[in-house]
Amino acid sequence: MLKMFIIGPAFPLRGGPAQFNENLCAELVKAGHDAQIISYSLQYPNFLFPGSSQFEKSGQAPAGIKIHTLINTVNPLNWIKVARFIRKEKPDFILFRYWLPFFGPCLGTIGKLVRSKTKVLALTDNIIPHEKRTGDKAFTNYFVRNCDGFIAMSKTVLNDISKFSSTTNKAYSPHPMYETYGAAVSKQEARKKLGLVEQDKIVLFFGLIRHYKGLDVLMEAMADARIKNNNIKLLIAGEFYEDKQPYLDIIEKNGLKNHIILHDKFIANEDVRFYFCASDLVAQTYRNATNSGVTMVGYYYSKPMLVTNVGGLAEIVPDNKCGYVVPLEVERISDKILDYFENNREAEFTAHVVSEKKKYEWQEFINTLLNLYNKC
Template sequence: MLRSLILMIEHTGNGGLSQYTYNLCKALTRAGQKICLWTARGYEIQDADKEFRAERIFNRYATNPFKLVKAAQELAKRPPDIIHFQGATRAEYHLFLLGLLRLFLKAPVVYTVHDAAHPVSRRPKRRALNLLYRCTDQLIVHAEHNKRLLITDYQVDPAKVEVVPHGNYLFYTELAPSLNREELKKHPGQKNILFFGIITPRKGLIHLIRAFQAVHAAIPDSKLLIVGHPYEDPSQYLREIERLHLTEAVYTRFSYVPLEEVPGYFRAADVVVLPYVEVFQSGVLQLAYAFGKPVVVTNCGGMPEVVEEGKSGFIVPAGDAASLGAAILALLKSPDLGQRMGQYAKKLAETTYSWDGIARRTLEVYEKNKGSLDFSYHTCV
């Protein structure tokens, strides 16, 4: 693909979505493309080495519309060839932003769907997503499962959806950790089980806590690390931990973890567990692979397409605490098995999920749409 100007839009400025976008922008730049990233104030990677332009446009969801208009007018002087949204939440906001950009820019719109609402449990969000998907020219998802979901539950044209895997998070391994491993692992015999990331009901944390009761009974030196920002009241988890007499065996940090502190948790982990009951795809899984850690995941969403059973981790039924505990114990009781799985996971991160490969596949999507506007432009302006 010839050199193009790509407007990349990521409105959060921190967390997994921001980090994903940063890595994609770097890889596209290495592939010869020119990138203009619109991100948020307080962009957490602002001091990192990068070869693309990052403009701090957004104030999360409270951005001044006049500031957006001014930025769009300025960009219209040298319009982009492609507009690429990174989307996970707040479809209504992206619809507004897309409509505004359409007034000034006539470029095809690619939208990466990092998450989608369940068709029953979140109907208002589903309606907004239906409209958003119709108003974009191309959709990218990270797994075949997710493509099928968009086709069956959102009636998206199959030709409009391309599968591009989630790239690795190896850049984390190059950060100087600000959290000492020794703070989380008091002695060499301690076995750490890590749950990491935002906490919501669909993350299935309650099942992991219950599974840990059997794990701790079998391995008294085991410890469960629960680390992440809760989007619900975490007291229910603390009550369950206390009810199961696990208070001394569980470490909790209910807050957002700054970029530089993330490596410490993964380096201290013996196994990373994703007990989700509903998921689209997971960046935490790629974090575990980057640090060479074996994983235990559930058979939800696109995760079974990333985890190779018995090679990079184990896959168990969602909501099954007994199976979850058995898989964790199998890894903790066999350090050699865990080490082999971790090494294989790291190899997958370096090869299958390399950002240069992800960039090539993304450019193929751009090439498919460059220079043309779908019917969506005329129906959604």
């Protein structure tokens, strides 16, 4: 049995990273290890957070795992206190969750202070951020040099690590499926729950809305006359993390009011399954990406997907089997959406998804993580 701390967001903080960390901790405990989470008392200062809230407004703390809410990301004295707590607990290793250079000074310092007593690993969602800011490179450099090994969930990120470190202590393992949003329900039940028309053909865009996710391109693709004439609708489910008006302008300009269903809010955990189960096709028309939890929720609910040929998305959605891999071009996106519905691809693609998703079970990720620990 090994003892480890996962260091990253967890309940009551909301969002994909928190859900992932709780899943990972639960799976490690199930495998017989002493796994716990050290989360944030302050993750982002409010002026750096574009959403409505950083916290879950519904649900309960996950059962069977221990969460320590300790880290203040902007208080260096707190970082020293957290490092003392870790040294006292004597874990075999800690696993930092790293996706933004903002965390570099905090996590890098904690790593530096505990490294003589425990191995320091990092699960790197991103090494190079989607949206660049002053200080990114310096912060990430500081973080990386205070880690012993790295695990990445896309080959793009694995390669990016080499821009900051020559270490061979790195490993790739695909993003496992989220399993915390509840069992699938029928399409009919899901649409009734969300107030959607049972007969509509629905493409789902799910998640927080930022420029790099290319929702504007997908909306322009929905303006194609062929799509409008086939009664295909786009369901947008997520909170805007930037100005909403440009998206409303696209709707107005292209006469899309009756073709786009806008649920612009943070989707509570207990409602996630209804959005995926209500959809026919999940679309991720990202401008850039490394990996995506949305793809793994799609796999869990056996949904075919349309993704753009960027970063890690194309690595995990086999083209013309589990969906489509397309360039970020409006007409090509329109063509594939139309092909999906006109040629009744749902049953064929869904069968491939059901087969393919076996690769993304948690045990594979845990094996890779523990092998990395043994190598460091």
